[in-house]
Amino acid sequence: MSPVVRTNWILLATAVLLGAFIYAHQKRPPAEYIPITDMDTARIEHILIRRQNKPFAELRKNDAGWINLRSRAPVTDQAWIGNLLHIARLPSLHSFPAAGQDLQAFGLQPPRYQLQLDDSPIHFGGIDPATGLRYIQVEERIHLVSDSYTHYLLRMPDARTPGS
Template identity: 55%
Template sequence: MSPVIRANWLLLAIAGLLGFIIHLHSQQQESHTPITTLDGSQISQILIKHKDTVIAQLQRQENGWTNLTTGKPAANREWIDKLLHIPRLPSLHHFPVAGLDLEAFGLQPPRHQLQLDGQTIRFGGIDPATGLRYVQVDQQIHLVSDGYTHYLSPDQSP
């Protein structure tokens, strides 16, 4: 076998191995469990707090969502869809709350709270090593991507 053909076979094997590694990595990322078991299509009430101030209180009606703080229909459906996706964010890492100083994670007091049908999601600070957001759900702290926190700020409300 000539050296060129041998080199081509070696390159083909390396490419196949790299493809297999990428495939395994993508499967691992898809296997992360969400931070809650809530289904966004079943949620009927949304309450958003920034620090201790209520930003928005929404309720699903037959004809759409109503902002209970203003008494008007919530016009920004895209914003509501983003809020309804938050409970399904993948938990990239999690650990129990027991014995931890929640203030160190920015969770005491939390910056934002999102209450969905009585289930409270508390948003804290950002982990300096990973850039992931600390989120508390029940007695667990999760690390999630920070792509949704800005939907909880006062200027995003309908």
């Protein structure tokens, strides 16, 4: 067998093995991410939103639904409440211990926003410039999560969204 033919067979075998590896890798189930908290959102009865460490909105659940404690009016936008509660179950795409970290560098000291669900605070920091993910601190861990829910912390409870 000539060296050229042997090289072609080696290249063909390498291409087939590489193709088989890629095919097998694509068939793997997607990684299961762990949520940032283990809270049961159906049991949450109190929501407090702080912006720049100042109370912004406070809600309490009663038999009739959610009440805005500032205006004493019922909160009619249940989708907004659902999105706030869903933040507790956001998947952590990456996490690391907060101990020994410069929290100010992550925008977590002081936090930009704080969502307190019952007695559990969730601190929202800055955005990682490389990934576009938001830094969130829950207890003693810093998580990187999708930034698709932060805008719900900017709304007043009685504000209407387009289409609602």
